[in-house]
Amino acid sequence: MGIRVICLLLIWVIALPLMASLQSRWAGTWFMQYKPWPHITAIDMKLRIADPTAEMLYPAKLELIYGSFRGEYELLLVKKNEEQLAIGRNKYPVLEEPFGLGPWMMYLNGVLEYQEGEDGTEMVLKRLWLDNFGIFMRGLYDNEFYTNTKVFLRDFMYREDIALRRVDGTPWTHPDTWRIVNTDTIYYGVYDPIVSEGQVLSLTIQDEERYDRDTVTIVHNGNVLADRIPLEQAIALDIITLDSGENYLAFFADNYGDMPPNTANFIIGTPGDSGQLYGFNFSAHANAYATVMVARFQYQPVAGETSQSGAASTSVPDVPRINSQEPPIQKMPTYVKGRRDQRIGQLKASTRTLMMEIRDEQMEDGDIISLEVNGAVITERMEVNRQGRRFGVSLQRGRNRIVFRAENLGRIPPNTAVLIIHADGKEQKFHLSTDFTRNNVLDVVFDKQD
Template sequence: MSYLNSYVRFLGVWMILLIGFPWTASAQSVWTGTWSLSYKPWPHIPAIDITLQIADPTANMLYPAKLELTHGTFNGEYELLLVKKNDGQLGVGRNKYPLVEEPFGLGPWMMYLNGVLECQQTDTTGERLVLKRLWLDNFGIFMRGLYDNEFYTNTKAFLRDFLYRVDIALERVDDKPWEHPHTIRMINTDTIYYGVYDPIKSDRDVLSLTIQDEERYDRDTVSIVHNGKILADRLPLEQAMALDSITLDTGENYLAFFADNYGDLPPNTAKFIIGTDGDNGQLYGFDFSDRSNAYSTVMVARFQYQPKAPITTQLPVTPVPDALPRTIDRDEPATPGTPVYTKGRRNQRIGQLTVSAEQVMLELRDEQVEDGDVISLEVNGAVVANGMEVTQQGRRFGVTLKRGRNRIVFRAENLGRIPPNTAVLLVDADGEQRKFHLSTDFERNNVLDVIFHP
């Protein structure tokens, strides 16, 4: 009898696991492939069709994806980034970059899709992805030009209501990963920001972590994932001080910060401050209240850690008093022993220029009031000017180009007395002069691509 009771209990536990608990994905490949939905509530109105293609992941957590949305005469194709939150959910990146939008654009309405995609198992159709929105209740987002062309007004309104309120459940079509050259660009943020910040190098394997609320504590909660491992799950910001450090893996480290909700005062305004120790200690801020992240579900910081090679040569050691403060090797003045605060930055392209001359002349100057702006200039990763003050008199640089694409990056070293950091760039090439306006800060660099074709 005891054997029979044990067997019954064994079956009961498995029945609960299979039926009573929500199904969560455990395999890495559960997300990749093609998913689709056709929404047609009335026979006289064309259906809204959605196709979502998901690529293989990076670090088991970053999934590039393409979303296709069609309804009648409307056709839209968007690139976006999905980020693994846990075994059963993918966070939906804020920015859905339009590859195609015709005959009109949806503008900010794509923000209604912000939230998580939850993988569920059904008895009839198998796997499906269900959208769990972060609702924008009592927050009006209106498309400009809704009534510009009355022919499209009904189509726009129908699409808006669908994105805002209709239950979205995508059924699996196949498990073939989406493949496209753009997937590399989406992980390694270039001129388009999909949610991943530029990589930051660290010579120590431990980072300090502080979390703040930029407005006031309004029951915002956050989750943190490091290379696919959950560090914090639905952590209230009032209790965020319980986290004070993160240990890095050797090589690439992706830290995903998720907004679990929008709190009592939308949106979520958590700010994550990460500090690197070592020879070039700095603080880096990743802020949900920044304009580029407003109402987003997830943002990703990227840190690169390589242990220092051991020193084999025995060198004489000079004793240093304990009271001597540590200094920071930076161009701008800094308080000894205090890390310099620099926000995570993204590259913003200001233009592209094709030239036939191997050498071009760059001139940087301030066309407005000199306010102490300091900028650094890199060409193909090499520093051309470091900590240069922008003046009305200007400064000129000769640059030798390589064949093909050359990347010129302008980085703000301060914000001057009148933020942001601004300058005018004059480019002399092929007997012509081109003018570009620079506007940089601690959130973004400016990038000019110069293509050299002899």
């Protein structure tokens, strides 16, 4: 018996440091010094990381010191996988003197990759590049006394290798860590919380420009739902099941495709009588050239059960709500003619006649589709080409369902097209991607009063 106890104690003594190491892989203080030439002053960079929320959101503080310059910035790091933390776009300057760095902080984007080498543990920056997109440091020549200092700092953040080494495993603690995650008046990357009446969310992903090989990753409460999938394939993921309490959905831009930046738009629908559509868009101004953005959903299956975290708060920017007065969406996808109906969007129209244009914005590959409105066939087996084809559709009062059905997969699956809607003097674009397992559905609500 005594030997067994001793063995258990030895196992515990050995396992405890290993467990602590796994739990504290990211939290602590990381430091690097950049000094390419012996005769110049070094740039000191220090990153303090707090304990995570939901094992994925890490509040952090970045410190930069170079000569007379000192900058301190609060930011959010989001766990993408076991080896990488994505860097939030917005770095809030707590202190900057004697000048500010302005938009050049955007170059500290991408992910910090955890690496263990002979010289110790490091986090190495893997940037998403922003070359030649007109992002300049404001006030570079406002005071010529600081010009060289500004240029050196700018070039360091823009192009130099950044590898931070762990110097302390004690997590950063500060009252600001709560608001970095919960977002009050400052947007660090987490949107306002949304209460969902049901457990299942719908998800549609659109490319706001064109399919240019943008890829994305989606993580829900630390679990990877989609890993580096191209946007033209991403819309196959259309259901998210919430956990009880707080749910954090992190959307990661893996790259900027052929036409920077990444322009994925994640449209999420909540079920129930008060169901709404919410957009989380990398093309939005607050997320331009971002690496990550986080949606926050709260779900309680039992009335009166308390949430796992604090109360809702206000933030900037607000969660983009799409057509806030629209009818509730369905809790689960329906199946028509053996195929799943996947909704690509919903809009309102105040005119009875809707003009639609369907064309191929990519390579013509012989895609053929059929179109139904409220169960009536409008066109059957139409080939999609670059010239496009226009239709006038008469709407009935209330909800109208427009269904796009693939009749083949063309030469390059899946069947793809772009849909342009002209209504109420506005133009809206939707990307279609269908196959033999799913149709695309657009819901149009006609609410003109007599």
